[in-house]
Amino acid sequence: xxxxxxxxxxxxxxxxxxxxxxxxxxxALYYNGPDKMGILISILIILIAGFIMSRISRYRDEDIQGxxxxxxxxxxxxxxxxFGALPYILTDTVPSFTNAFFETVSGFTTTxxxxxxNIDSLPKGIxxxxxxxxWIGGMGILVFTVAIFPMLGLGGFQIYKMESPxxxxxxxxxxxRDTAKILYIIYSTFTIIxxxxxxxxxxxxxxxxxxxxxxxxxxxxxxxxxxxxxxNSSYIHLIVGVFMILCGIxxxxxxxxxxxxxxxxxxxxxxxLYLSIIGISIFLITFNIYNKMDYKSFGLALKDSFxxxxxxxxxxxxxxxxxxxxxxxxxLILFILMFLGGCAGSTAGGIKIVRILILVxxxxxxxxxxxHPRAVIPIKVNNKPIASDTVIGIGAxxxxxxxxxxxxxxxxxxxxxDFETTISTAVATLSNIGPGFGATGPVSTYSQxxxxxxLFMTGFMLLGRLxxxxxxxxxxxxxxxxxxxxxxx
Numbered sequence: 001x002x003x004x005x006x007x008x009x010x011x012x013x014x015x016x017x018x019x020x021x022x023x024x025x026x027x028a029l030y031y032n033g034p035d036k037m038g039i040l041i042s043i044l045i046i047l048i049a050g051f052i053m054s055r056i057s058r059y060r061d062e063d064i065q066g067x068x069x070x071x072x073x074x075x076x077x078x079x080x081x082x083f084g085a086l087p088y089i090l091t092d093t094v095p096s097f098t099n100a101f102f103e104t105v106s107g108f109t110t111t112x113x114x115x116x117x118n119i120d121s122l123p124k125g126i127x128x129x130x131x132x133x134x135w136i137g138g139m140g141i142l143v144f145t146v147a148i149f150p151m152l153g154l155g156g157f158q159i160y161k162m163e164s165p166x167x168x169x170x171x172x173x174x175x176x177r178d179t180a181k182i183l184y185i186i187y188s189t190f191t192i193i194x195x196x197x198x199x200x201x202x203x204x205x206x207x208x209x210x211x212x213x214x215x216x217x218x219x220x221x222x223x224x225x226x227x228x229x230x231x232n233s234s235y236i237h238l239i240v241g242v243f244m245i246l247c248g249i250x251x252x253x254x255x256x257x258x259x260x261x262x263x264x265x266x267x268x269x270x271x272x273l274y275l276s277i278i279g280i281s282i283f284l285i286t287f288n289i290y291n292k293m294d295y296k297s298f299g300l301a302l303k304d305s306f307x308x309x310x311x312x313x314x315x316x317x318x319x320x321x322x323x324x325x326x327x328x329x330x331x332l333i334l335f336i337l338m339f340l341g342g343c344a345g346s347t348a349g350g351i352k353i354v355r356i357l358i359l360v361x362x363x364x365x366x367x368x369x370x371x372h373p374r375a376v377i378p379i380k381v382n383n384k385p386i387a388s389d390t391v392i393g394i395g396a397x398x399x400x401x402x403x404x405x406x407x408x409x410x411x412x413x414x415x416x417x418d419f420e421t422t423i424s425t426a427v428a429t430l431s432n433i434g435p436g437f438g439a440t441g442p443v444s445t446y447s448q449x450x451x452x453x454x455l456f457m458t459g460f461m462l463l464g465r466l467x468x469x470x471x472x473x474x475x476x477x478x479x480x481x482x483x484x485x486x487x488x489x
Contacts, residue, residue, distance in 0.1 A: 004056060006071050010079055011053025013072075017080050018046040020136055021129060024087070027206070028125025035123035038091030046083045074474045077462055081105045084133060093126050098451045105458040107133030109465035110349060112220030112317050112434030115447045115454070119225055124206065131210035131221045137465070138217025138247070138347035139187050186254050187347075191216045194243045201235045215243045218347045220317040220434050227442060229320040234303060237320050241310040245278065248314035248342030269382055270343050270354045274313075277353070281309045281337060285330045292327040305330075312337040315349035317434040319442035331437060338427050338436075349432030349464055351401065355394050357381060362391060400468050404460070405430055411456045415449055429460040 021043050028036035085104040088094035094103055099115045106113045107130055116122065122130075191212055198208035207223065214221045224230035228240055246254075249271060256265045265271065282305045290301035304321050311318045312334045323334060341350015358379060365377045378385040408426035415422075417439055424436030425446075435442045446454065463471055 005068050006075065007053050007056050009072050010076060011050045011056070013076050013080060014046050014050030014083060015054060016050075017083060018043050018050060020132070021046070021084075021087070024125050024129035024132060027128040028123065031124045033123035033125050035087070035091040035093065035125040038093075039087050039125055039129065041090050042083075042086035045086060049083065070470050070473060073466065074470050077108065077466065081108055081458075081462075084108065087126060087129050091123065091126055093122055096451075098454055099447075102446070102454045102458050103130065104133060105461050106434065107131075107219065107221060108137035109432050109461040110134050110137050110217045110219035110315070110347060111429060111432040111461045111464075112214070113429065113440075113446050113457070113461070114221070114434070115445055117445050117447050119223065122223075127223050128206075128210060131213040131219075131223070134217035134219025134221050135191065135213035136217070138219065139183060139251075182255060183251050186251055186258070187216060190243065190246065194239065197239045198236060201231075201233055201239060203231070203236065211240065212243075214318065215240055215316065216247050216347065218244065218247050218314045218316040218342065218349070220311070220315075222318065225443070227319045228307070237303060237307050240318060241307045244310045244314045244316045244318070248310075248346050248348040249274065250343040250345035252345050253343075267382065270357055273357055274343050274353045277337075277340065278309055278313060281313070281333050282306050285309060285326075285333055288327055288330045293325075308334060309337065312433070313340060313348075313350075314342045314346075315431060315433045317428075317442070319435070322441065322443050324437060324441040324443075335424065335427070335437070338424070338431055338433050341431060351398075351431070354381065355397065358386060358391060358394050359398065362395070397468060400472075401430070404463060404468065408456070408460050411453060412449075415453055426460075429457045430464045432461060432464045 021039065025036065025039045025043060027033075028039050081101060081104045084107070085094075085097065085100035088100035088103060089097060094100040094116065102113075102115055105111075112134070119127075194212040194215060195205070195208045198211065199205060203211070210221075210223055211228070213219070220227075222228065228237060231237075250268075253265045253268055253271060256262075282302070285308070286298070286302045286305040289295060289305065290298055293301075295301040307318075307320045308323050310316075315338070323331065326334075339351055340356060341352050342348025344352045344354045358381060361379050361381075365379060368377060369375055379391055380386065405426055408430055409422060412425050413422045417425075421436065421438030421440055424438060425440045428434055428436035428440065435444070439448065440446060446457070449457070459471075
């Protein structure tokens with residue numbers, strides 16, 4: 001383990017975070033908010049810490065191997081969350097470190113769970129930073145680091161594959177740095193387009209920007225107590241719903257479409273399953289709420305169903321209605337979608353559709369092998385065989401997910417809340433969704449939980465965003481063995 005390389009890259013990561021905090025300062029200055037000094041001091045503290053860490057040592061590209069990449073990703077997410085909490089604390093918006101850390105982790109992991117009850121009263125600079133953390137964390141701040149810092153070189157792939165959501169981290173072009181650049185260009189393009197479309201629907205530039213950050217990053221932080229439902233506009237609901245679905249699709253498929261490979265994209269099995277699940281869920285919920293609730297028209301039921309299905313499967317968790325009041329059947333479908341999540345390589349959380357697809361194919365193969373014991377049947381996705389190690393890894397992921405979810409349920413159950421709240425809150429934090437059902441529904445917050453439970457929840461959110469394994473592996477003592485604590489070159 002080359003600790004010098006790790007500290008050096010983490011220093012650059014903090015410098016990037018300080019730069020990403022500047023737009024929030026500009027917003028605070030523009031509105032002359034009471035948060036401007038707190039944000040400015042936060043930037044200065046992060047700059048100083050980043051500068052010192054980035055000067056501790058130098059390293060070669062090959063110094064960042066598997067263990068270093070793992071440590072950089074794991075500690076990177078923790079350190080940006082610790083320093084990212086400073087604006088909340090120094091502006092006295094969220095004076096408690098536990099609460100500020102929870103809010104920041106929730107933002108960067110695109111969970112969208114909040115402990116802030118009076119969201120409408122927060123200064124605009126802080127609200128901007130809060131939503132911007134959704135956008136930063138959506139694609140991954142370390143992927144951003146790989147894109148703009150050529151000094152990471154080939155070692156950047158170790159970071160890229162650790163942070164990329166899904167069982168396989170594919171390069172869409174040979175060089176990792178170019179792959180990261182392309183991903184961020186597509187991501188930024190979606191962001192700009194959605195901001196423009198929302199402004200055409202009557203939103204101010206500020207409102208359009210912060211809600212786009214939550215949509216593109218599938219984080220769901222909002223600036224209104226009743227979320228997107230505040231904007232009583234079918235146009236706005238439709239735009240946000242469509243972009244949530246788009247950002248839940250593997251960004252490599254967006255690149256394929258840009259390159260004119262429409263057939264390859266449309267034949268993609270994960271995409272087809274993803275869209276099929278969305279379509280079936282909308283159909284079932286629409287008929288259920290239309291028949292069981294007092295909806296004035298079928299179209300209104302369809303609109304609300306479309307939005308909430310899009311929001312839940314992409315783990316964005318924006319809302320236009322209080323789905324807590326929906327029939328049990330509709331709530332059950334939304335609960336299942338909380339587990340599934342979006343596609344691998346997207347900004348969405350959850351288990352990921354491709355894992356579900358491979359798991360189903362593995363079960364199907366086992367049934368077939370009972371009848372034909374000697375048959376050799378490879379698991380294929382998009383007509384490409386999946387390596388046996390990947391299949392085994394997905395099985396291990398499901399087992400670990402169940403164990404961690406069970407642990408999360410036990411921890412949260414100590415709060416003494418009802419069963420629906422306890423189960424859904426555990427899923428909402430581990431799958432990076434945010435709002436659940438019951439006492440943590442779309443119109444509620446997490447402020448009711450104890451500080452200890454909130455700290456556990458921040459851990460669950462980080463585990464979910466980093467696909468479970470990286471943070472747990474860091475607890476293994478053997479990974480820290482190193483001949484030299486810090487190598488100076």
